[in-house]
Amino acid sequence: MIRKFTPIIIFSLLYIAACTYKSTPTTSSPAINFLEATDITRLPATDPNYKICKDSENYIPDTSQLTLFPEKKIRVSFHFMDCEARNCNYEEERAVHFAKQLLYHINHGLSNNAQMWLPPGNNTAVLPPRYRYVLSPQPDTPEDDGIYFHYDDSLYYHDAYGKDKNNTNPAVIKKYGINTESVLNIFLMPDRPGILEAGEKSSAGTGIYIAKAIKVGIKKEEGKGKPWELRGLLNHEIGHFLGLSHTWKGNDGCDDTPNHTNCYNRGGPPPCDKSGAS
Numbered sequence: 034m035i036r037k038f039t040p041i042i043i044f045s046l047l048y049i050a051a052c053t054y055k056s057t058p059t060t061s062s063p064a065i066n067f068l069e070a071t072d073i074t075r076l077p078a079t080d081p082n083y084k085i086c087k088d089s090e091n092y093i094p095d096t097s098q099l100t101l102f103p104e105k106k107i108r109v110s111f112h113f114m115d116c117e118a119r120n121c122n123y124e125e126e127r128a129v130h131f132a133k134q135l136l137y138h139i140n141h142g143l144s145n146n147a148q149m150w151l152p153p154g155n156n157t158a159v160l161p162p163r164y165r166y167v168l169s170p171q172p173d174t175p176e177d178d179g180i181y182f183h184y185d186d187s188l189y190y191h192d193a194y195g196k197d198k199n200n201t202n203p204a205v206i207k208k209y210g211i212n213t214e215s216v217l218n219i220f221l222m223p224d225r226p227g228i229l230e231a232g233e234k235s236s237a238g239t240g241i242y243i244a245k246a247i248k249v250g251i252k253k254e255e256g257k258g259k260p261w262e263l264r265g266l267l268n269h270e271i272g273h274f275l276g277l278s279h280t281w282k283g284n285d286g287c288d289d290t291p292n293h294t295n296c297y298n299r300g301g302p303p304p305c306d307k308s309g310a311s
Contacts (some may be wrong), residue, residue, distance in 0.1 A: 088274070099161065101198070107271070108169035109218045110179040112209055114189040114223070120221045121189060124254055126184055132169075132180045132221075134260035135267070138287060140165050142264045169216045183209045188304075191222035191250040193236040198237070199225075203244035210246055219245040219267070223253035240266050242273035 077083070085091055111132040115122040123131055143162040168179035182230075183189070186210065193200040210218045224235050236250035241264075247270045249263060278289050296305035 040264050048090050052155070053115075059176075071109045076186045081118045082305060099163070102163045105164040107164055107168045109166045110169055110181065110211060110216050111135070111219060112183060112211075112220045114191075114205065114209075115182065115184050116189050116226070119184060121226070121250045122221070122251075128182065128221075129180050131260055135263055136166060136168060138261040138264045139271075140268050142268055148162055168213070170301070171211065181209070181211065189222060190225045191236050191248055192225040193239040193241075193250060194234045195225060195228065197225075200239065200241050200248060200250075201247075204244040205248070206244045209231070210244075213245045215257060217271070220246060221251045223251060238262065238266060242270045243276075246272065247271070 070219060113122050113125075113128045113132075122128065134303075143165060146159055146162055147160055149157050170177040170179040183205075185205075188205040190197045191200060205220060205222075206213070206218065209220075212218075214280075224237060229235060237252045239252060240249040247267070249266065249270070251263070277290065
């Protein structure tokens with residue numbers, strides 16, 4: 034399910050980040066263009082604070098005290114997977130531009146948080162998201178910009194639908210992930226070879242949070258992939274990284290994440306014929 038981020042979801046993520054994850058301030062190298070980033074590490078279930086995360090009342094925001102919650106930075110890196118012939122994904126120069134535009138658009142989505150679509154007629158408050166994403170180069174590696182390229186015929190593609198689908202396979206993350214305990218690695222992967230020629234369903238625009246990283250299917254055709262198209266998908270998957278779950282099977286205790294009604298677009302048969310879509 035790709036769900037538009039909702040107001041209290043965004044604010045609740047800050048509580049989740051502080052609860053399920055512990056943030057350790059770091060001092061960045063002057064060469065890195067951010068100085069307030071934090072390393073994010075998941076709390077173990079044995080930590081005394083872990084049980085606090087299970088109490089939904091701890092996620093209720095105090096709208097009169099928003100200034101008490103300073104903006105947090107989530108470190109991210111982008112990994113472009115390609116075949117060994119280097120012609121299955123964007124060439125490196127264009128890929129760098131794509132990644133930087135994608136970073137801009139996912140942050141822009143947070144900066145312009147809008148009223149949630151479901152349930153129809155809801156009056157959920159629109160709260161400012163108190164976090165943003167920053168590229169995280171390796172400070173000890175000269176000229177590192179946090180954008181990486183990997184050429185591997187066996188691991189470069191993303192398949193969410195085929196009989197040999199690999200979207201839930203963490204092998205590419207285990208092999209190419211960098212600083213996965215403190216940086217959210219985002220893998221941008223083209224379709225399985227031959228899938229479009231065979232008329233099969235493309236996995237572009239699908240994603241999954243797995244093994245402390247995110248795998249995203251992207252369009253490899255020249256000029257067709259638009260960074261802004263992945264804005265909602267990535268913010269959705271990062272929600273999973275911060276602790277949110279799907280609500281297909283019932284209420285999760287959060288008023289702003291209602292039970293999923295199987296509506297994906299505006300209009301359609303009831304209940305999707307009203308004012309909202311998920």
